[in-house]
Amino acid sequence: MVHFIDVGQADAILVLCDGKAMLIDGGNADDSNLIYAYLKKLKVTHLDYIVCTHAHEDHVGGLAGALKYATVGTAYCPVTSYDSKAFKNFVTYLKKRKVSISVPSAGDEFSLGSAFVTIIGPINDSDEPNNTSIVMRVVYGKTSFLFAGDAERDEEQDILDAGYTLESTVLKVGHHGSETSTTYPFLREIMPKYAVISVGADNSYGHPDEDTLSRLRDADVKVYRTDLQGDIICTSDGNTVTFKVERNANADTLAPVGENSLQSSDYETSSDTPVSTEYILNTSTKKFHYPWCSSVKQMKESNKKTFTGSRADLIAQGYSPCKNCNP
Numbered sequence: 001m002v003h004f005i006d007v008g009q010a011d012a013i014l015v016l017c018d019g020k021a022m023l024i025d026g027g028n029a030d031d032s033n034l035i036y037a038y039l040k041k042l043k044v045t046h047l048d049y050i051v052c053t054h055a056h057e058d059h060v061g062g063l064a065g066a067l068k069y070a071t072v073g074t075a076y077c078p079v080t081s082y083d084s085k086a087f088k089n090f091v092t093y094l095k096k097r098k099v100s101i102s103v104p105s106a107g108d109e110f111s112l113g114s115a116f117v118t119i120i121g122p123i124n125d126s127d128e129p130n131n132t133s134i135v136m137r138v139v140y141g142k143t144s145f146l147f148a149g150d151a152e153r154d155e156e157q158d159i160l161d162a163g164y165t166l167e168s169t170v171l172k173v174g175h176h177g178s179e180t181s182t183t184y185p186f187l188r189e190i191m192p193k194y195a196v197i198s199v200g201a202d203n204s205y206g207h208p209d210e211d212t213l214s215r216l217r218d219a220d221v222k223v224y225r226t227d228l229q230g231d232i233i234c235t236s237d238g239n240t241v242t243f244k245v246e247r248n249a250n251a252d253t254l255a256p257v258g259e260n261s262l263q264s265s266d267y268e269t270s271s272d273t274p275v276s277t278e279y280i281l282n283t284s285t286k287k288f289h290y291p292w293c294s295s296v297k298q299m300k301e302s303n304k305k306t307f308t309g310s311r312a313d314l315i316a317q318g319y320s321p322c323k324n325c326n327p
């Protein structure tokens with residue numbers, strides 16, 4: 001089972017197999033509580049592996065939350081130190097668990113229950129942390145998963161040059177669907193049936209990029225997105241995989257950003273909608289959200305405003321409803 005946990009503009013993936021557990025990234029520092037609660041909900045008190053794909057905060061930040069709840073077997077990271085508060089926090093919490101970071105090499109293999117994991121990147125050093133991402137292929141029966149971290153085209157090319165088997169049923173798309181990842185040559189070798197993009201709604205980077213979405217469309221890949229669908233859970237029985245999403249199962253995940261199929265007309269506003277509701281406004285983008293919307297977490301405090309009143313009033317003031325939470 002692979003849980004792509006919705007941590008907004010970040011990655012956090014929990015892989016479970018035969019009672020063994022591996023956490024790949026933990027979201028931002030702000031997601032620590034969420035990761036703690038997620039592991040607690042599933043009673044994952046021990047992580048056989050904790051993988052920090054690279055040192056960026058949106059990957060390492062929330063791992064402290066995981067370490068507060070669970071004990072750890074092996075911790076993998078491409079570096080043992082990095083000058084950021086989030087990374088230092090990760091190391092501190094690892095120390096409390098009496099674990100130090102192991103730097104894996106491409107070609108290393110280990111098992112997670114009856115699943116088989118191969119580290120296929122990074123192959124070369126890079127000044128760009130994204131291109132130091134630990135990239136892994138996990139095989140379970142006839143199904144397989146490729147977790148690309150934030151690897152961009154340079155690392156993708158290194159992996160292609162190294163000649164690893166890449167073919168996978170499911171691809172965790174590199175770098176939140178950025179244009180600089182998921183190049184045609186890489187995608188052609190992976191030939192995924194399904195892809196998951198871990199990305200925040202209304203993020204300032206414009207992820208996922210339209211070019212990336214169009215490459216996935218050309219390759220006939222069924223795409224799932226955490227910004228539209230929340231937590232995404234993929235289950236493999238060794239022959240086939242099935243997906244379960246938290247919401248919006250039928251969203252058009254390949255439509256250009258901001259033009260997905262979740263038009264407000266899909267959601268009938270019932271006539272007994274309370275006249276007064278609490279909304280969170282983004283005074284910069286002129287969008288309004290329900291307080292629980294994941295975009296609210298991403299919002300700059302200076303742009304955030306709480307509003308209590310009617311939807312119609314907001315629209316009259318020039319605000320439009322978020323396409324993620326559909327207020």
Ligand SMILES: [Zn+2]
Binds near residue numbers: 011150
């Ligand atoms: Zn990232």
Ligand SMILES: [Zn+2]
Binds near residue numbers: 056129150
């Ligand atoms: Zn990154």
